[in-house]
Structure formats: C-alpha cells, structure tokens
Amino acid sequence: MWYAVTAILALLAGVAIGFFIARKYMENYLKNNPPINEQMLKVMMAQMGQKPSQKKINQMMSQMNKLQKK
Known part of the structure; x- marks a missing residue:
C-alpha cells in the first residue's frame, strides 16, 4: 500500500518539477533568441x-x- 502511495507522490512531484524546469528553460531561450x-x-x-x-x-x-x- 505504501509503495503505491509513494510511487504516485514521486510521479506527481517529478511531473511538477519537470514542468517548471521546462518552462524556465523556454523563457530563457525565447529571451535570448527572439x-x-x-x-x-x-x-x-x-x-x-x-x-x-x-x-x-x-x-x-x-x-x-x-x-x-x-
């Protein structure tokens, strides 16, 4: 039971962190390369x-x- 909850929380955290990293990367890219x-x-x-x-x-x-x- 705990393994499933931990896996789901890790997956959600990874998706959230990945989203913010990708967003920051694209903002910087567009700023440097209009x-x-x-x-x-x-x-x-x-x-x-x-x-x-x-x-x-x-x-x-x-x-x-x-x-x-x-």
Whole structure:
C-alpha cells in the first residue's frame, strides 16, 4: 500500500518539477533568441507589398519587445 502511495507522490512531484524546469528553460531561450528579428520583419513587409523603412521596422521591433516583456 505504501509503495503505491509513494510511487504516485514521486510521479506527481517529478511531473511538477519537470514542468517548471521546462518552462524556465523556454523563457530563457525565447529571451535570448527572439522569434522575430529585423531581417524577418523586412522580408515579411516586402512579401506584403510594403516598402520597409528603418523607422517602421524600429517601431515594430520596440512594440514587440514591449509585448514580450509583459
């Protein structure tokens, strides 16, 4: 009986600890390697038929950084 209870508690603790470790790892990864950079924005805007100016790209990057920090 005690073996089953101990096994279930160990399993739940392992799942919880694994979740928090994976979450922290992904937060750090996305912080260090943002999913969109300036070059990607230029390409996306060109594909949409817009001529990307540096001012517009800087505005979009600053807006994304603000949203990412929240």
